[in-house]
Amino acid sequence: MAQQSGMVDPAVFQDLQARVDEDAAVRDELKAFAQTLEKQTRNLSFVLSRAHSTPIANLSTVLEAAETPIQNVVETIGKLSASASKVPYYKFNNTWTRQTQDATFNLLLWGWLGGYQRDAGQVKNGRLLTIEEVGQILNIPVNLKDRDSFHLTIEEYLHALVSLVEELSRLARNSVTLGDYERPLLINQFVKDLLAGFQILNLKNDSLRRRSDGLKYKVKEVEDVVYDISLRNLVPAKGGEN
Template sequence: MASHNGMVNPAIFEDLQTRVDEDTAVRDQLRDIIQNLEKQNRNVMFVLARAHSTPVSDLPNVLKSAEESIQKEVETIGKLSEAASKLPYYKFNNMWSRQIQDAAVAILFWAWLGGYQQDASGPKAGRLLTIEEVGAIMKIPVNLKDRDDFHLTLEEYLQALISLVEELARLARNAVTLGDYERPVLINQFIKDLHAGFQILNLKNDSLRRRSDGIKYRVKDVEDVVYDLSLRNLIPKKG
């Protein structure tokens, strides 16, 4: 056996350097994809922001345009998933978790506004997509427990739901400005249901727990809007 006179074999370090370089190359590739996804997220939210100043009858155009932008996001998420699969998921997922969460917010809001049509009955407003449905739109698995692969986590989905509540609380106020008195009532019921859902959860994650505590204030905001409408006899009668 050849001895190196007590010296460490330099080949070990050459091998380590190769691995470091490979790691760096993948990280750089990821960074580019993530920046692109970030830009696309801003784009989709910019399109969806028009919902705050668009009467319901004109929403289909906004939703169609948002859907096209969401398709681009999905393509980028596919590239991200492919590049990320070269690395241990849990070691690196904090690099893109925020962007995946933002993409989920856009998909949830778009679906809530009526962009998601699953059957022939046509699009329906007020719909909450499950984590599985969001994952199916993104074309990635969800809440994986058995393997270390790219996926949409439960936490990312829950964070996105809280952002959806914030977006809808704003929409309730803006709908009134548009003379739309039905949507605040729908939003009121929807976020009350979500609030009740979050209260069932025993959240271990601090930032999730803190943010979910804020839902009660959004519920109160929307209740105030609806209360004000009812005082002014503006709530549409059922039937």
Template sequence: MSADTTMTTPAPASSAQNIDPAIFTSLQAKIDEESAIRDELKTFVETLSKQGRLTQSILSRIHNTPTAELEAAVLDPCNDSLSQQAATVKELAQSASKFPFYKWNNIWQRDIQAVISSMQICDWLKSGKLLTLEEIGQRLNVPVNLKSEDAFHITIEDYLLALTTTIEELARLAPNAVTLGDYSRPLQISIFIKDVHAGFQLLNLKNDNLRRRSDGIKYSVKKVEDVVYDLSLRGLIPKSTDTT
């Protein structure tokens, strides 16, 4: 009598035996936690963005306000608006410092850069000087360029990207100042942005976006140079202008 050679195939194991549902329960808990963090941070960022739109609306008046009226009509209201933004940045910093900085900083980068640029423009129009990164940190009451601590801070990239925006706005102001009868302002702007351009040329930039933005400064330089050249041809540049 021959042996029965028929083999039986074992039944497939249940998926529940191979995959623990707790894995996905844990993942969902982490997703919910990150969503709550994002919502908390966005609350401050949305407030900052709303305040920023007001600040930029005030600053836009520089293009149609005579230089003699700038301080009362634009710079004072702008500084008041920036004070409100500084308070919001402080609140954002306190909240964001509880979490890994580089995991979440893309949420507020754009609005922080807008604040910095507005501060740079206001201060330059008032004093003719460029605010340093450290002065920005002092005015916003937040750290800058932290290396040993994973907390909220203003980065060098934020400062430089904001500065490229500032240069673009001042280059736009040059021809508008001429329209308003201020023939010395374009020369002041030209000297300033040439100095900034020279400064950027000293930097070895690794950030691709920052490198592209900094390359664009040369077009702003050329734009303002054309305005100054036209004024020079027409003999409209005041000889006694203090351009330092």
């Protein structure tokens, strides 16, 4: 082929190749953590899904069983965080953002079911973990602005909230099946409050926008459940019987 001496300095391309190869190696390392996280989150989700078939009186066993998977998740996120903090956050965050969202969602569900700061006594549903609380549990900073380091973003937290609403609309139906007519009312108020929050956000045309557009249908599903049980006089009287 042609002579190599004039047009191109081959060192330029060798250097570029080295740069992109190095990035690829970083990406592989981060992907490995993300995959571990995904697996552990699935375990957590597997445990928590028993909430759909467990009356609230027995829920503490589910919450107890969730503790080990949560510890595993926290540990992996710690490793991911240490590794990812060495590189520019937004250059690589697509390797882990979905997994972080899923982990956050499962923590939110666990927190809603009453897992966070659980007393020995009665399990209490209905708590929303703030982004700061999620950060504390996972032992990572949230919504960082002043430095380039691993953290949980607002968008990731909002994605997790959407998933939470979706999950709760399912839980509302299953509560009725379990004979619990009180929880759908709690869920109804909770998801309405969240929807009201989402409505003040100016979301652009991205996946968060698309998912949050679907929230109203989920809220409606819960409303339908409440409608069904109130129509049949199954709604417990306020402050009434046990």
